[in-house]
Amino acid sequence: MSEARAHIFATIRRALGRQAPSAEQAAALHRRLDAPEPNVIPARAQIDAPARIGLFIAEAERADATVARVATVDDVPRAVADYLAANNLPSVLKVAPAVADIPWSERTALSAVAGVAGGGDPVGVTGAFAGVAETGTLVLLSGPDSPTTLNFLPDTHIVVLAAARIVGTYEDTWRSLRAAAGGDGPLPRTVNWITGPSRTADIEQTLLLGAHGPRRLHIVLVDGDDG
Amino acid sequence: MEATTRNFERNARKALADTKLQEALARLSHGFPAKRRQAIARLPEFEALRDAARDIRNDVLENLDFYLERFETRVGERGGQVHWARDAAEARSLVLKICQDAGARTVTKSKSMIGEEIAINEHLEANGITPVETDLGEYIIQIRREPPSHLIAPAIHLSKGQVAESFKEKHGQFPKDRSLEEPRALLDEARTVLRESFLEADVGMTGANMLVAETGTVVVVTNEGNADLTMSLPRVHIVIASLEKVVPTLDDAATLLRVLARSATGQEISVYTTFSTGPRRPGDLDGPEAFHVVLLDNGRTTMLGSELHEMLRCIRCGACLNECPIYRAVGGHAYGWVYSGPMGAVLTPVLIGIEHAGDLPNASTLCGKCEDVCPVRIPLPRMLRHWRQRQFEGNQSSAASRYGLKAWAFLARRPALYRLAVGPAVAVLGMLGRRRGRFRRLPLAGGWTASRDLPAPAGRTFLALxxxxxAGRP
Incomplete structure (x- = not known):
């Protein structure tokens, strides 16, 4: 279909009244792509760290996520066990390798297996790359230690997030991803922005949670270290 | 799908008499616009973001070839493949070939307007491959064999009772006497059925809300999470998108996302925004092994530099539908094809020809509400007028309207004659209508007074007043 490609590009250039961009134009466009600038940034997210955490929690709850705060990583299993018990949910976890080191079963009745999600896993537990305060959005990256299916297949998705990873805006996460970029570019196969549990309003505009993805999104915020 | 755009008038009459549809449209008219206003009220920067969004989209169109090349290069570098399609037929063949090469029997799909535009489901079915729509609304209209009636809420025209009927017919595996009274029961049944499809599918097909040139990334937005299951479980991920969906950078994508959900559903942001770059990487535990992007032109490049250039800024949020008095009265199906509302009335004539869609640009009061709410400030009324002018010039409008316009233009260019003609009429109408202030019936204006009163003129023309x-007062 290279014929189609050639035809499309010829039509575009004819419509724009020029050939391929001149060297000067192309250089400017390359700069735009290689050193991207942010556009308008909402003031509500340009705040200090403690305020960011407060805004993140408020916005996540607005989007029907629930949030628990704990002091250290060692407190996470207890908080998860309590949440599952309070909601009458199974205590069998499928956890991302990234959070498999957390002592899930030491002082709780939880059982945890690391790996990808199957159709029958009731609870998925993952970490997160960042939380975006602006809209209470979690940013999750795919990778060998964080399979994407865990975010979507289980009925309950639990995310362990270090409070230090909460940033103000989406652009903050792009900046840190670009700074850490390797040979594969700044992005992994999948970047998931997740704001609350799955939902639909396709039937008579009635809002229902739990469409195809998780019915519940529970965030365990760890204040102590940078986890 | 077969276009019924020629039958707009008949479609519209049928829609106006359909009580279930009217109830559904009333729900929509009260829902989306109010939620949009509330979301905007929380974000003081919204107007500035609209300007930024417009500027980003303008920059894209000015440099479309550059950004597309960069996108293609980056997709290739990450192990994916870009395919180019001039028209719907080429796009259908490309998608079918990829599916056949993958030995696919079942293809899961998340909602895509391009999929509707090229009628991909029918093509796959005709070639022995089963496409399964996974967005709840899209699944419902797929089993009912209907086109979508709204950009983001494809089954907005249906009642829960109608959905329950369709499910009882389609899902023979469940007890016949089960209760499907509540939306919750309908959703849970669809979730159960579609869960199987997600796990079985060989290929997952999604649309794209944006294509990011900087990184070769495809951005897909949903609330249900169906696109994510569609693209992460099967072996092959096919993206079908129209080529103007490209944006320069991830920062630009963030800006557009800030106006998209707020304009569409009134959410701060949709539940799932997913950035996919190539197939699974070494060491990844899941994700597709192959990543294909089929880019469709289908007449869009001919809009560049034309009077319809700015229409290519559209990000398909549906705000112009939700606010349009015509859409709210007749719903999406009356427009007779894939796209509806003001954006459909501008775009459809490009895609299927003005000779097939001549009624659509006239199905507007030109009230301007669509332009008021458009997140990328597309001057939709101006474009609707452009189509009307084209019809007039091409002798495609009705003889009555052409002669009427010509007569009016003749008078309007001759002020003395105009006053002579209009003055007495206004005086007589003003006198006759003085008591009531309006006319219920009027000879020669039966079309107007059939559904509303004509206000009586003041008795003297504006010029006379x-x-x-x-002296000395304005």
Whole structure:
């Protein structure tokens, strides 16, 4: 279909009244792509760290996520066990390798297996790359230690997030991803922005949670270290 | 799908008489616009973001070839493949070939307007491959064999009772006497059925809300999470998108996302925004092994630089539908094809020809509400007028309207004659209508007074009043 490609590009250039961009134009466009600038940034997210955490929690709850705060990583299993018990949910976890080191079963009745999600896993537990305060959005990256299916297949998705990873805006996460970029570019196969549990309003505009993805999104915020 | 755009008038009459549809449209008219206003009220920067969004989209169109090349290069570098399609037929063949090469029997799909535009489901079915729509609304209209009636809420025209009927017919595996009274029960049944499809599918097909040139990334937005299951479980991920969906950078994508959900559903942001770059990487535990992007032109490049250039800024949020008095009265199906509302009335004539869609640009009061709410500030009324002008010039409008316009233009260019013709009529109408202030019936204006009163004129024309004004006062 290279014929189609050639035809499309010829039509575009004819419509724009020029050939391929001149060297000067192309250089400017390359700069735009290689050193991207942010556009308008909402003031509500340009705040200090403690305020960011407060805004993140408020916005996540607005989007029907629930949030628990704990002091250290060692407190996470207890908080998860309590949440599952309070909601009458199974205590069998499928956890991302990234959070498999957390002592899930030491002082709780939880059982945890690391790996990808199957159709029958009731609870998925993952970490997160960042939380975006602006809209209470979690940013999750795919990778060998964080399979994407865990975010979507289980009925309950639990995310362990270090409070230090909460940033103000989406652009903050792009900046840190670009700074850490390797040979594969700044992005992994999948970047998931997740704001609350799955939902639909396709039937008579009635809002229902739990469409195809998780019915519940529970965030365990760890204040102590940078986890 | 077969276009019924020629039958707009008949479609519209049928829609107006359909009580279930009217109830559904009333729900929509009260829902989306109010939620949009509330979301905007929380974000003081919204107007500035609209300007930024417009500027980003303008920059894209000015440099479309550059950004597309960069996108293609980056997709290739990450192990994916970009395919180019001039028209719907080429796009259908490309998608079918990829599916056949993958030995696919079942293809899961998340909602894509391009999929509707090229009628990909029918093509796959005709070639022995089963496509399964996974967005709840899209699944419902797929089993009912209907086109979508709204950009983001494809089954907005249906009642829960109608959905329950369709499910009882389609899902023979469940007890016949089960209760499907509540939306919750309908959703849970669809979730159960579609869960199987997600796990079985060989290929997952999604649309794209944006294509990011900087990184070769495809951005897909949903609330249900169906696109994510569609693209992460099967072996092959096919993206079908129209080529103007490209944006320069991830920062630009963030800006557009800030106006998209707020304009569409009134959410701060949709539940799932997913950035996919290539197939699974070494060491990844899941994700597709192959990543294909089929880019469709289908007449869009001919809009570049034309009077319809700015229409290519559209990000398909549906705000112009939700606010349009015509859409709210007749719903999406009356427009007779894939796209509806003001954006459909501008775009459809490009895609299927003005000779097939001549009624659509006239199905507007030109009230301007669509332009008011458009997140990328597309001058939709101006474009609707452009189509009307084209019809007039091409002798495609009705003889009555052409002669009427010509007569009016003749008078309007001759002020003395105009006053002579209009003055007495206004005086007589003003006198006759003085008591009630309006006319219920009027000879020669039966079309107008059939559904509303004609306000009586003041008795003297504006020009007459202007001339009589006291000296020195405006």
């Amino acid at each position: 202007w001339r009589k004004r006291p």
